[in-house]
Amino acid sequence: MDVVMLSRIQFGLAAGVHFIFPSLTLGLTLLVFLFEYKFYKTNEELFKTISTFFIKILGLVFALGVATGIVLEFSFGTNWAEYSRMVGDIFGAPLAAEGIFAFFLESVFLGVLLFARNKVSKKVYLLSAFLVFFGSHLSGLWIIIANSWMQTPAGFAIEGGRAVLTDFWAAALNPSTLVRFIHVIIAGWISGSLFAAGVAAWYIIKQQHTKEAQNILKTAIIVFCIMSLVQFASGHLHAVQVTNLQPEKMATFEALWQTQQGAPMSIIGIPVESEKKTYFEIKIPKLLSLLAYFDPNAEVKGRDAFPEDELPPVLLPYFSYHVMIGLGSLFALMSLIALFLLLKKKLFTAQWFLYVLMFAIPLPIIANEFGWIAAEVGRQPWAVYKVLKTVDAVSTVVPATHVLLSLIIFSLIYLLLVVLFITILVKIIKKGPQAESY
């Protein structure tokens, strides 16, 4: 394999493993803040116990996020040196801003949450919970700014062979930043709330920590229900944005081979790129046109509208996109059932649904991963859309053997990390909510 492919796999692995942790962090910091707020208002020990439990989990998740995150920051220089030279004038700034404005904030105040419950006042502790929540979301914003600039670059000019910043705000608030930020944050809230709901469901099934569990489940399920439904709207807006600004990406997601009016939406199928055909396809006529342009007969560009060498591969983005949407639909369905059970006051007794919640814990993470793969592979062959191709972004001085070596070691380390993460997570959950942290 060549160095470009190896570096892509390594970055994909590093980003994919990393992404598990910040998305959980987003949801967990929200829950911690909600429960701390309840504790502050009511002074009930119950909320403190619940919050401490999630803070403990947050400590583990955050440590893994830090461990896997620093790899990404180094990777732009180690594996993508030409990328760094070409777009460093623009791309480095959001990463630095993330550090200064956000990452310090969440890291420093997470220390307070983990270790200083008895050292600061209740007010300061609540404020710390808010700052960790705020910092982790602000952190997400800067990272999404950086990544969105790769999708829909703006606010720059090409001078002397490199991209040069001309308008900071245009680059930061490029056309996809906001909608992608919302989409990713909601995905994080869904991940965190379903995680909490699943854990609580397990306690209720086991008849352990029932009081805590019912409280957790109620709060988490409300967050989950609202967010799963809102995510439909945000996903829709994001899809419209992609259709307009990266049309070949949407054509690939939908395996839309030919430009057509009244384009259908592909529900399932096996797209074969070499034959430009989708086998066993189930599609809903005119739906893609309707959703993208609010007009069932609108023309949607197919892959034939673009030069061959500027098209992404089909199978992986198509598959990833559809898995993501499938899971998103499942979450919406679960939300409706949960709302129904909640209104009927049967949420805590419907055993089958408690099992569903428990086994659904990993699903949002899987949806996030596939959404990310769709977004990134769907941008190929570009590293920065229409500005820099991925093949031209790689470090020229690093031989393929070195990348292969590091890739093998990373794979082993990450496997170990994920296994240990799950093992320890299960251990903390089995121990249950307790008043003390470490």
Place this chain on the structure above:
Amino acid sequence: MDISVYQNIWFFIIGFLLTAYSILDGFDLGIASLMPALAKNEKEQKQVMDSIWPVWDGNEVWLITGGAALFAAFPFAYATVFSGFYLALMLVLFALIFRAVSMEFWYYDEKRRELWAWAFTIGSFLPSLLFGVALGNIIYGIPIDLNMNFTGSFFTLLRPFPLVIGLLGLSAILLQGCTWAAYKIEGDVARRAKALMNKLIIANAFLFILAIALSIGFLPSIVSNLSGWLGALVYAISLSYVYVCNRDNRPFNAFIGSSVSFVSLWVMAGAALYPNLVRSTIEAYNLTIFNASSTQLTLKIMFIIALIGMPVVLAYTIYVYRVFKGKVS
């Protein structure tokens, strides 16, 4: 303002970030590297970890921010060094991954505590050594071609001068960790740290003199560098101060002394480099703050970001350190 003003400002800001990193994460890395010598049982290992647990990830953010600032302000230097030092940096990353997770794993994975204690120590020791080796290389000069690409190999990095700088950096980090242990922890751990400190001071002094001698030999232009000599003077005074404070049982002052000595090492490194960021073995191909920087607009916006953000960061960092003041028992 002229662009060169911003280029100079960013040289100093990145120097500041890395100095803060080595003072703050320096004691984390140092105490973890010394853990086999300081802690003899699990209770003492927990003391060592407790002394840094609430603050270590905030401390590592100084590295993350320093790296990102280098990327943003001097992307050409970032690209050259990170791609050129590929294998060495991969080693640093593997190590930093383990040190980041080792405390959590040590705490929860009780059956394999010994293993995670070693992961904690080695994961801290390796970066402590390799950061200095990398810095020694960019001061000493690495083979760079016309296109700013590194043309050496992994073994290019292991020349005597950079290795001595690496050892000096390591010993400085160990001293930083040792003074932290003496200041922050009670009981046997602190006693062992106090006993170890004098040995580390001697190691630091020896490596420092060796580094100065080699610098005069290999980098003659340094001899006439006034701020470099000023740094050396401050270093000598602060190292002696650490010795005196240790003798007089004033561990907090010893820690401050060790921190000041770290600042002076960075002043010397900066003086030896400026205005270069990465020295090339062929002088014409040096990466300088002028030819490796981002454009004026980026430098200016980043400067505004730093002006707004850094004072706030410093304020709450100081506040949180005050929350955690007092000894680990």
